[in-house]
Amino acid sequence: MLIARMIRTAAPADVPTILQLVRELAEYEREPDAVKAGESDLHAALFGARPVAEAVIAEVDGAAVGMALFFPSFSTWEGRAGLYLEDLFVRPSARGLGVGKSLLVHLAGVAMDRGYARFEWQVLDWNAPAIGFYHALGARSQDEWTGMRVDGDALTRLAKR
Incomplete structure (x- = not known):
């Protein structure tokens, strides 16, 4: 069976799909209630007056996966x-295809x-299948780095110092 795969640049009409895929990713990453973004947030970030990000959609046989x-x-x-x-998220039904x-290629x-000089990302340390997949593609772990974040109330407090 031949599977038609396509990667295309996201369009404004894709925002609901992107948000749904982000929610599915959050579920996979054991944080189902962590997504605060809405469609208007993603639309502004991707297609607003000052876009700060881009997205691509992967389709198999015409369906976003x-x-x-x-x-x-x-x-x-x-x-x-x-x-x-x-x-980066691929629906379970399309994994292994x-x-x-x-998407990474x-x-x-x-x-x-x-x-660009580099292509980088983070992966949760418990996600062994993804880590193995990334290593097989030539990615190397940067175990000497520790990710840091300031958000929420801590960000507000820091900004007021």
């Missing part, structure tokens, strides 16, 4: 931009076409 949401980063050491992958690999091509 996955997505990647990304934005530029910057390396002072390289003196060049990079591509930061915020979210090469969709995740197609597509984004690597975007990074190369734009002259």
Whole structure:
């Protein structure tokens, strides 16, 4: 059986699908109630007056089965931009069909076409299947780094200091 796979740039009409895929990702990552974003938030971030991110949709036989949401980063050491992958998600029904690999290959091509120095992302330490998949594609873990975050009330307090 031949499976038709396609990666395409997201359009404004895709915002509801992107939000649904983000919610499915949150469920997979054991944080089903963590998504606060609404359609208007994603629309503004992706297609507003000052877009801060981009997205691509993965389709199999014409149906959306996955997505990647990304934005530029910057390396002072390289003196060049990079591509930061915020979210990658493939629905369980489409896993094993090469969709995740197609999304990553597509984004690597975007990074190369734009002259970016790197392509990076984070993965939860308990997600062994994803880590193994990424390693098989040539990604290397950056175990010497610890992610840090300030948000919510802590962000408000820090900004008021």
